Amino acid sequence: MTDTKAAAWTGGVNSLGFAKSPADTRVVAAMSGGVDSSVVAAMLKAEGYDVIGITLQLYDHGAAIEKKGACCAGQDIHDARNVADQIGIPHYVLDYESRFREQVMEDFADTYLAGSTPIPCIRCNQTVKFSDLLRTAKELGADCLATGHYIRRTDGDAGPELHRAADASRDQSYFLFATTREQLDYIRFPLGGLPKTEVRELADQFNLPVAAKPDSQDICFVPEGSYAKVVEKLRPGSGRGGEIVHLDGRVLGQHEGVIHYTIGQRRGLNVAVGEPLFVVKIDAPNRRVVVGPREALMTSGLLLEELNWLGAGSLEAAADAGAPVLVRVRSTRPPVPGRLGWQGDIPVIWFDEPEEGVARGQAAVLYDPTGGTQILGGGFILKAIPADERVVAA
Structure with a gap:
């Protein structure tokens, strides 16, 4: 048990790191x-x-x-x-x-x-x-x-x-x-x-x-846990419907608003084509939900925005050098190996092995690969770079 009783201060640095009592x-x-x-x-x-x-x-x-x-x-x-x-x-x-x-x-x-x-x-x-x-x-x-x-x-x-x-x-x-x-x-x-x-x-x-x-x-x-209800309350009329479209262009059905869907979702699609389908892209401007096979969820890299860097040196130097990092794309997943880099002037993370079901807007958190405990920073996912280029064509 941690000793939480106040003790006489004898000088030096206190438990919060200040040189005073x-x-x-x-x-x-x-x-x-x-x-x-x-x-x-x-x-x-x-x-x-x-x-x-x-x-x-x-x-x-x-x-x-x-x-x-x-x-x-x-x-x-x-x-x-x-x-x-x-x-x-x-x-x-x-x-x-x-x-x-x-x-x-x-x-x-x-x-x-x-x-x-x-x-x-x-x-x-x-x-x-x-x-x-x-x-x-x-x-x-x-x-x-x-x-x-x-x-x-x-x-x-x-x-x-x-x-x-x-x-x-x-x-x-x-x-x-x-x-x-x-x-x-x-x-x-x-x-x-x-x-x-x-x-x-x-x-x-x-x-x-x-x-x-x-x-x-x-x-x-x-x-x-109803995200859609909150969005509809804050933005009345936001639940406008649209099409559920397969990667190959087929229109499979209708939906009641893109706010009801997220990347990687399988349940609640209400379409059947004889194979398991997952949400692989959300085309909000055109109110389309794009679905496809599980392999279409695989991504080889991530473009990041609002990247906060806490590691040694500068982000620019680390990205220029292709510094190795561990990357966590969801709070419930363990970090996986990757490398920093650039795509144009936008920071990018390249995975050593493709990662599944990464959604735009979520966070990618970077850790020191040598110990795995230090947080080097992170950013919000601007775009997932697909391992299956069929997603780009959708």
């Missing part, structure tokens, strides 16, 4: 109302830090209060306040609803309508949490912002580095690749070296009212 170190703890962020606040308070808890109200808590397992809604704000009261720290709730709607929800809807597959949790970390909240923490005179994410921040020779969590089953590096060098210098992740089981034990040890609370599973503003 915990009592002289102000920390803003981002408190979502869940177990992880609550344990972070309690740990830091027990170690003697000057802790301020902040909870963000991100969407209409009145509409979301009945949705269990979400974050940043009515019950969660109540839980965060109770934890702060119990451990004896000041707690503030900031109304970020308009920012969240504009920067995350609107982007989510527009990305789906463009035929891409968004990852709103990345946008939320990238904008509301690690930009707006970070700025608020600095305005409060905090030395750092601490969160309950499972990822490790270490001090390397060239500055702070981002590494995968010690508990691989909880690692959240896929959702945090967009953390910039400047943000990484300010943010701390106290749970990065702990297994989830120990975090639960700490919640019990601190007697936190959320100790038995289940982890959130869904996107917070997507009730019942």
Whole structure:
């Protein structure tokens, strides 16, 4: 068990990396109302830090209060306040609803309508949490912002580095690749070296009212996992139908809107041609869903946009040299070998072996191939380069 009791400071660097006592170190703890962020606040308070808890109200808590397992809604704000009261720290709730709607929800809807597959949790970390909240923490005179994410921040020779969590089953590096060098210098992740089981034990040890609370599973503003319903609510009339077309040009049927489909989807196509069919392309401007055999999903490379580079040296030097990397294209998949490069002036990743079912709009996260734990950066997938050129002709 991690020793969370405050000890007399004897000089040197404290546990958050500052050359001063915990009592002289102000920390803003981002408190979502869940177990992880609550344990972070309690740990830091027990170690003697000057802790301020902040909870963000991100969407209409009145509409979301009945949705269990979400974050940043009515019950969660109540839980965060109770934890702060119990451990004896000041707690503030900031109304970020308009920012969240504009920067995350609107982007989510527009990305789906463009035929891409968004990852709103990345946008939320990238904008509301690690930009707006970070700025608020600095305005409060905090030395750092601490969160309950499972990822490790270490001090390397060239500055702070981002590494995968010690508990691989909880690692959240896929959702945090967009953390910039400047943000990484300010943010701390106290749970990065702990297994989830120990975090639960700490919640019990601190007697936190959320100790038995289940982890959130869904996107917070997507009730019942229905992405299409959210898009239709944000963009009325977006569910316009169109054709389901085979790669060979045959029209196989009709659909009720491209927002109901994503690359690699097999179920719910409602067409039958005697072979398994998968969604291999979404032609949003023409409202067409293109389907084909599984081998048509194979991609040899990815063009990336908004690439954030955290590795040594520059992105330009790494891409010019064809630097080897490990690439993760989905949070549930292990990283696979590849190389950096260019296609024109756009960064590209070439896979050593073709990868399946990669969707535009998703993230490609890059890791150091020598150890596999350091996050070198990543970007959003602008285009998948097909191994089967029939997709290009569709």
